[in-house]
Amino acid sequence: MHLTGSIADFTTELRAQYGFGSGHAATRDALRAADIVGITDPTRLRSALRAIYCATPEEVAQFDRAFDAFFRNPHGVVQADLRSRNTRPDKRAAPPDAEAAQQSGTRPAQDDTEDEAEDEHAPRRLREAGLNDAAMAWQTLRARYSRGAGRTPAPRIDPRGIDIMLAAATRLIASLRIARSRRRRVQRGGDRIDLRRTLRASVETAGEPIVLHRSTRVRRSARFVVLIDGSRSMAEHAAPMLQFAYALCRRSRRANAFVFSTGLREITATLREKNLPGRTLPDLGNAWGGGTRIGENLQAFVREHGPRLLSPETLVFVFSDGLDVGDLDRLDRALRELRRRSAGIVWLNPHAGSPNFAPTAGGMRVALPYLTALRPARDEQDFAELARTLAGTG
């Protein structure tokens, strides 16, 4: 019985090919689990191992594919049983984002089936290409091997002027402490007496609380959400905005960035990478260089990420020229919802700085009533100015 080796290999495979974070502890638990549920019923074994190896819904969605691929290989031990019984079609093990998106309807209905077919081979192709970087997210893989890759070159984070951007981000984050945590921390002059410390100190003074220790509520920085319009008309103006989004994500853990064109995509994880300036972002698929559907994407954002990211302490930046080819009514509803659930919306328009600018684009007109501010975003000076203004009023 080579079950031990086989499960250990499976752990390694999950780490290397699918970016799971499981280690020895998982192998040990998996062995015990296999012992408990037995290896005769592959479906049960799979549910058991799934509970052990997975830690996020994304991993759950990938797991079945990984399990099937591994235990159907000749070097897996339980394969004899599994191969004969495992008649579950591969379709069920579709990649996580596709399935999730299909359910929630984020991605506009397009060639999903084809994408899936492509994705079936992604891990293998990746291995062939010698790129088994464990940290590489599935989404990145998916993008790299999907059909539309290379349609519009993905943007690059310009290293020039990045210092100004980082300084602006730091300033903004430090000054906008609009969020008040309910957690308390010991502080001189706090608004409440910290009984624990006071009592402890009073032991030395025969129970007379002479020295009062106080505590105060922790204040923390605001949350930031950056939504970048990456449609064809905006792509050429987006460089400073991407720099600023990078700066925010580098400086605050409470910042998240998204790009959208016909689809929406989160790029926060990529932007957190330290050595990003000078490098090109991974392919963004339908979230870059296509048409503009602002309303649809903002709605998708509110629905998908709203519960996680929107709160009265969230400041939302929308970067767009407001030239929407989609449904303006949807834009109106999306913005109303965004405004209601956030601290404010700052609209950054690359054309807003020019002297003869008037917010006449369809999307801009709809948006105006909901905006906290409409600011230009042509270069790093605009962003430095933005940070100064917001810091002053915030």
Added chain:
Amino acid sequence: MTLDDIGARFARCGYVVSDDFATGLELMLALEKPLLLEGPAGVGKTESAKVLAQVLDTRLIRLQCYEGLDAASALYEWNYPKQLLRIRLTEHDGGSTEARETEIFSEPFLLKRPLLEAITQDRAPVLLIDEVDRADEAFEAFLLELLGEFQVTIPELGTIRARERPAVIVTSNRTRELSDALRRRCLYLWLDYPTREQELAILHARLPGLDARLAEQIAAFMEFLRSQPFQKVPGVAESLDWALALIRLHRDAIDERTLEQTSACILKVREDWELLRSQRARYAPLLSDAPAATDAAPELTSDYGIGTVRAHRG
């Protein structure tokens, strides 16, 4: 407990578990590891812990998480008034400061909060840490020691180890990402909305008197509702509410008018209701075309409103 055992015992308590879930529970009990349940609101995450306590015939200790939850309300707190009194009473007894400190920082002066309570029971309880995503990131750190080692360290007192390891269920609605450290200490299960068959089984398990055809119709309609991009997608709790409302209204089928009257049970945001109305063509086939139970349908004439006509009036 084996898999079938768990399924059967849960079913007896009116809770339908999928095979995945049953396997997760079995492993949780066998490996003595916490089980992290994630999934949309209203799929029965909290309920599962209550039922588990019932099945294991043990106590349920619940910690409802909220923002600002700290060690003092979750783990332990010193009983300050008692300490203060003791200091006053022993004021003239002499004795060193150290001795007094040791005395007032001993177990009789400790107030046990849910987490400490859970590991100091003689019989292993079920510990439910509900909606852990509502507590702030810093709170997760308090949990790590408990979930990993089943022990709590109190600076003044030392480490308290669990007498009996509790069965721990942690739930999260994903309003924020949990830390990797917390996730890695738990078994993980994603609890999704039930399939049509599961929903049917749940309806029958919870409402034994429910008409079979009505149950089918509810399950089919819920399946349709969950395919829509609503802001608040209705969960199992909503479909149970709805079924109960329909029973109370003496309806044995859902038609257009019934749907309108009872929409409050399933859709809780005005925009969602508008969205549903705009999809009328798609859900119309799911409704009964003839007004259901015309003879029994009460009109809005009684002061008591629909459904309360059976109320006992002395």
